[in-house]
Amino acid sequence: MKTKLIILTVLLSIVLSACAQEKKESKSTKQSPPNIIYILADDMGIGDLGAYGQKIIQTPNLDKLAARGMKFTQHYSGSAVCAPSRSTLMTGQHTGHTPIRGNKEAGNGLEGQVPIPDNTLTLAEILKERGYTTGMFGKWGLGFGTGDPNNQGFDEFYGYNCQKLAHRYYPPYLNHNQKRDSLEGNDWTKKATYAPDKIQEHRLQFLEDNKDNPFFAYIPLVLPHAEIISPNDSIFKVYNGKFKETPYTIDNKYTSDYGPDIVPHEYASVEKPLATYASMITRIDTYVGQIIDKINELGLAENTIIMFTSDNGPSPEGGTNPDFFNSNAEFKGYKRDLYEGGIRAPFIVVWPNKVKEGTVTNHVSTFWDVLPTLTELTESNTPENIDGISFLPTLLNKKGQKQHDHLYWEFNIRGGRKAIRKGDWKGVWYNMNTKKQGDFELYNLSNDVSETNNIAKSHPEIVKELKQLLEESRTESDLFPFHY
Incomplete structure (x- = not known):
């Protein structure tokens, strides 16, 4: 009897211990939010990816990423140019409310763009408060001073703060937090260190350094923004000699070669622009592959969500040729356009065992939705003064997905x-502030996604409604006044 009692006591102890351990592990799992990697290409068209129909340029890693997760077909960038797109992403507010609504220089001899105000609450600050280590590696474009990444929630920043400096891929320095990091062999006359490769090294190191902590890695790439230039390496050799090339020369507007007379914010000439642009897209793909490999190597894949998109449509500047590569797919317009080609963006999300593999969604979403999605996902505080709607239900295939009214x-x-x-319904209105105001254009995207048939005259009631919404959807900005 005594022996039996001892055995029962031991068994009970084992069971209780196992239950306690299970409870502890469950609690630990619940308290371990996913790592977040948000990758943002610069001036890459939706049609530049194989997963979205590209036939010439190779993007195997991104295509695999799309196959492993969810591909969005109706995702929109925050704006048609760099800085405001980034502002909408960081604030969850569209360009009628977000602080930075255009590419505007700081002025008064200061470097960089107009800084995002100090009182702006950013996605990085929210996640940092939640316990995330935050890193930003690439192009910022939201200013120095109050706008500096370190002052807007990022623990570590490496890359370009100033967008004009980012016009060059062989600059003499990059920004590392509050200091300048000189790039070996670069002095505006010599080209030795390709800045995107250097930034990639810091991204991978950040992942390594923070493998034991939840992290938010914001990766706003510079590629493939002009200038169009690439190292003569194995990636470039894939395309070298493949196309009939027309050199982009120094005689073109806004073009200046490396040398003693360089104009740093202009673009370099390029002998083989088609091969060079294609290699820049494939280099993006290579970087993404390296990030995925690093996450797998560190054993973090199961608890890491990866997002990939582009900040606006393809650019026809600096020697690029979006039409040759069908970079904007079937959509009308380019960078700076508010037609679909200027703002329709690729968007891929991978989250193992959470986001079903190989899914495609036509949910209408945009940059300012990312903030509320990630705050809901991480159980962080969501600001009230935002325009975004969480698309987490779509990612997790759950009911209750809210839709934008507009x-x-x-x-x-x-x-x-x-x-x-x-x-x-899609309304586009150009030349609103010119002496002869432009006409309001109306398109039905259900049967005219290329915006070729303006049906405004046939639907005056829709035009009236949309014009009213255009006025109601914004507040005036002193920095970026719309009516002037």
């Missing part, structure tokens, strides 16, 4: 431009 964009250059999408 999406809004504004752009105060080139005569003033606005666009709005409500359901399948």
Whole structure:
């Protein structure tokens, strides 16, 4: 009897211990939010990826990424140019509300762009408060001072703060937090260190250094933004000699070669622009592959969500040829346009065992949705003054996905431009501030995704509704006034 009691006591102890351990592990799992990697290409068209129909340029890693997760077909960038797109991403507010609504220089002899205000609450600050280590590696473009990444929630920053400096891939320095990091062999006359490769080294090191902590890695790539230039390495050799090339020479506007007379913010000439551009897209793909390999090597894949997109449509500048590569797919317009080609973006999300592999969604989403999605996903505090809607239900294939009543964009250059999408209706209005105001254009994206048939005259009631929404969807900005 005594022996039996001892055995029962031991068994009970084992069971209780196992239960306690299971409870502890369950609690530990619950308290371990996923790592987040958000990769943002610069001026890459939706049609530049094989997963979205590209036939010439090779993007095997990104294509595999799309096959392993969810591909969005109706995702939109925050704006048609760099800085405001990044502002919408960081704030969860569209360009009618976000602080930075255009590419505007700081002025008064200061480096960089107009800084995002100190009181701006960014995605990085929210995640940092949640316990994330935050890193930003690439192109910032939201200013020094109050706008500096370290002052806007990022523990570590390496790359370009100033967008004009980012016009060059062989600059003499990059920014590392508050200091300048000189690049070996680069002095505006010599080209030795390709800056994107250097930035990639810091990205991979950040992942290595933070493998034991939840991290948010914001990776705004510089590629394939002009200038169009690439090292003569194995990636370039894939395309070298493949195309009939027309050199982009120093005689072109806004073009200046490396040398004693260089104009740093202009673009270099390029002998083989088609091969060079293709190699820049494949280099992006190579970087993504290296990031995936590093995550797998560190055993972090199961608890890491990876997002990939582009900040606006393809650019026809600096020797690029979007039409040759069908970079904007079937969509009309390029960078700076508010037609679909300027703002429709690729978007791929991978999260093993959470996001079903090989899924495609036509959920209408945009940059300002990323903040509420990630705050919901990480159980962080979501600000109230945002325009975004979480698309987490779509990612997890759950019911209750909310939809936007409408999406809004504004752009105060080139005569003033606005666009709005409500359901399948798309309104585009150019030259709003010119002496002879442009006409309001209306398209039905359900049967005219290329925006070729302006049906505004046939639907005056829809035009009236959308014009009203254009006025109601914004507040005036002193920095970026729309009506002037």
